[in-house]
Amino acid sequence: MGRVVKGARFREERYALAVPEIAPPPAEFADADDLGGGDFYGFGAEHDAFLADAPLANAHAHAPAVDVEAVRAQAQGILDDAARNAEALLADAHDRARALIEDGAARADAIAQDARRRGHDEGFTQGRETADREMNDMLVTMRGLLEMARAERHKLIEAAEPELVKLALGIAERVLHQQIALDRGVVVEMAKVAIARLIERDTVTVRVNPADLERMREHRDELIAIGDIRNLRVLEDQRVDRGGVVVETDAGTIDARMSTQLDEARKVLHIEDDVIVEPAPAEVHVKNELTAAKAS
Incomplete structure (x- = not known):
């Protein structure tokens, strides 16, 4: 049988629990x-x-x-x-x-x-x-x-x-x-960009979509003056899409068609073929121009 303790007192103590605060999101x-x-x-x-x-x-x-x-x-x-x-x-x-x-x-x-x-x-x-x-x-x-x-x-x-x-x-x-x-002036601006990259400017042929032919002929003199071209021919070509140009010289060809620039943009950005992107500005496809320049 247990003993009865007389005069016992109960002492209450408080203990703090370490509860961390929830920090705001970083x-x-x-x-x-x-x-x-x-x-x-x-x-x-x-x-x-x-x-x-x-x-x-x-x-x-x-x-x-x-x-x-x-x-x-x-x-x-x-x-x-x-x-x-x-x-x-x-x-x-x-x-x-x-x-x-x-x-x-x-x-x-x-x-x-x-x-x-x-x-x-x-x-x-x-x-x-x-x-x-x-x-x-x-x-x-x-x-x-x-x-x-x-x-x-x-x-x-x-x-x-x-x-x-x-x-x-x-x-x-x-x-x-x-x-x-x-804006019918798009094709003219693309032609200016392509001509500015020419190395050989003696005889230049610019191929455009039939819908852009008239506009290009209106600016023929302007293109000659800008590029200091001796002989400039403007021809229509169904293979060239609207707004694009293909510039040909004895040294090579600059393909500035919109479709070509879109393909180049896809390669640069690693985009799948089913996604169409804005064309690479002024990054026209130069085939033989630089090679001809180095050879000369």
Whole structure:
């Protein structure tokens, strides 16, 4: 039979639980609206230089504005979806972590109160240790949730990027074709760019689409003056698409057709064949000009 201890007093002690604060999301979880600037699409310096030299941008500042709001809305929609999904994952992870911490604190308090009610110091200590272990387990779970959210956010952005690239290239294609259709001066500017790259300018033949023949003949004298050409012939050729030119000399050929430039752009940007992009500005296809120049 146990002894009865008279005059015993129960002493209540409070113990602080080490519950870390949930830090705000790091800089890498910036708002999805910040993803659009800079070098987000990964094109790099090569892509920037590729687009910066566009002759059409300088030659057609007067071209009518092209309505691309619908396409731009599609691109923004993809970004918004990715941002919303990423933010939802982060918010869910934080909510679950907060709930785990609150639940752990409640459990620790309940265990401590139960131990105090029984008046056993040993039970109180064991309860505190149990609560600490549960809290550590919950913190590990919380960190795992946050890592999963970060990985999922990265996947969402990677999945959205190709669609954004395709939309941007689609916009460039439509702008190009509309400029060619609405501005007859496109072919003249392309001829100027090609002629400026000539090494041999004694006899020059410029081949254009039949629809551009009249426009080119109107500017024949201007082309002769710019290129200091002795003999210039302008011929129609069904193989040349609208807005493009093929310039021939004794030294070689410069293929400045729009289709050729689109193919070169695909190669530079590593784009699949089913995606049409804006032509490489002034990066005309030089076949034999440089070889002839070195040989001379």
